[in-house]
Amino acid sequence: MVTIQEALRIIQDQKISLKSELKPLEEALGFALETETIAPFDVPEFDNSAMDGYALCGLFQEYQLVGEVAAGDSKEIELKDGEAVRIFTGAKVPEKATAVMMQEKTSVKESTLYLDEMPRVGQNIRKKGGQLTEGQTVFEKGHLLNPPSLSLMGSLGLEALEVISKPKINIITTGNELVKPGQPKTVGQIYESNSFAISGALQQFGFQYHQKTQIKDDFDATKVGIKRALESCDVLIISGGISVGDYDFVKQSLEENGVNELFYKVFQKPGKPLYFGRKENQFVFALPGNPASSLTCFYVYVLPLLHRLSGYEKNGLTTYQFPIKHPFKNTFGRPSFLKAAVIDGNVEILDGQGSSMIRSMAKGNALAFVDDGETLNDGDMVRCKLIS
Numbered sequence: 001m002v003t004i005q006e007a008l009r010i011i012q013d014q015k016i017s018l019k020s021e022l023k024p025l026e027e028a029l030g031f032a033l034e035t036e037t038i039a040p041f042d043v044p045e046f047d048n049s050a051m052d053g054y055a056l057c058g059l060f061q062e063y064q065l066v067g068e069v070a071a072g073d074s075k076e077i078e079l080k081d082g083e084a085v086r087i088f089t090g091a092k093v094p095e096k097a098t099a100v101m102m103q104e105k106t107s108v109k110e111s112t113l114y115l116d117e118m119p120r121v122g123q124n125i126r127k128k129g130g131q132l133t134e135g136q137t138v139f140e141k142g143h144l145l146n147p148p149s150l151s152l153m154g155s156l157g158l159e160a161l162e163v164i165s166k167p168k169i170n171i172i173t174t175g176n177e178l179v180k181p182g183q184p185k186t187v188g189q190i191y192e193s194n195s196f197a198i199s200g201a202l203q204q205f206g207f208q209y210h211q212k213t214q215i216k217d218d219f220d221a222t223k224v225g226i227k228r229a230l231e232s233c234d235v236l237i238i239s240g241g242i243s244v245g246d247y248d249f250v251k252q253s254l255e256e257n258g259v260n261e262l263f264y265k266v267f268q269k270p271g272k273p274l275y276f277g278r279k280e281n282q283f284v285f286a287l288p289g290n291p292a293s294s295l296t297c298f299y300v301y302v303l304p305l306l307h308r309l310s311g312y313e314k315n316g317l318t319t320y321q322f323p324i325k326h327p328f329k330n331t332f333g334r335p336s337f338l339k340a341a342v343i344d345g346n347v348e349i350l351d352g353q354g355s356s357m358i359r360s361m362a363k364g365n366a367l368a369f370v371d372d373g374e375t376l377n378d379g380d381m382v383r384c385k386l387i388s
């Protein structure tokens, strides 16, 4: 048995090798950059107008209107002192322009422009290179591509990016009692639901599974199922069959498939029978079958490794601190990840903390960490991971 910190350290310390691929910009969201990006040109590439209005030459209150530049126009208008042109947001500002006045602060009579106020030098002109200059680092290697990153990369004219590949993930669920939703079941059977939590959590963080298999509680079936799954994945996530019951065959099947145990059992609640192992460059998590245990272990242990394998700098969910809304003592006898709701900046520990109870987890939005025996009074700070 290891502590939570030891388990997380073991995962974090794994030597990994990353792969990369070229992704069209459209599909690059959530990937980490494989290389540093250098600006191929200044952004913006030319001085342009931040407003719909008038580009002015010299500082006056009246100007002669001599033309118009719209966004996309490439014509160059030679302005002289006291002249102005109609201009629109994003349009190239004439070289001699001193400022742009927004149209709301102007009036026009015939071809004379009157300003409501004196312009200032450079007003409403977005300068060439104001955001990036040619040759400057846009993003470091490992930068996680979020929507604004994609916008910036697009503005640099890049149509595809070299990114770190995401791990290929397979899921195995185990249990004789499990029936696929939609199928008839008999007394004693239950519907298989963990795989939906796992695949949902994968999707929530931009991952998807490659293969999902359901296996009976039978040693040979488990061994063969694991062997097959390991043929096509970087990370195998198994649900159930990892406890100490007579029908728990996962641990031995992993051993017989050449998977080396890195830890088994974590001093925590829920999710004590968590297993983590490795076979060369493949990783295996065997999550306890109880629905809340399985999903909690995913968020706390699996996600950080998936992030690392995707080349992210920051791995796993961030821990935030929130004041608790009510007194609470952890009498579970182990450090606990508790189903909780963070509302308006305060955290409430929810009823229904049993490992099988998923409803409280579904209604909440956080996992609150409370140490073994820790007593919290109103307003005490609690460490929380936000899960939705």
Ligand code: AMP
Residues within 6 Å of the ligand: 173, 174, 175, 177, 178, 190, 191, 192, 193, 194, 195, 239, 240, 241, 242, 243, 245, 287, 288, 289, 290, 291
């Ligand atoms: P196990 O870890 O296999 O001993 O399972 C512990 C508990 O979780 C048992 O009550 C199982 O019926 C339940 N369980 C295991 N796997 C699943 C699953 N995929 N979906 C729903 N419940 C499960």
Ligand code: MG
Residues within 6 Å of the ligand: 174, 175, 176, 217, 240, 241, 247, 289
């Ligand atoms: Mg089972």
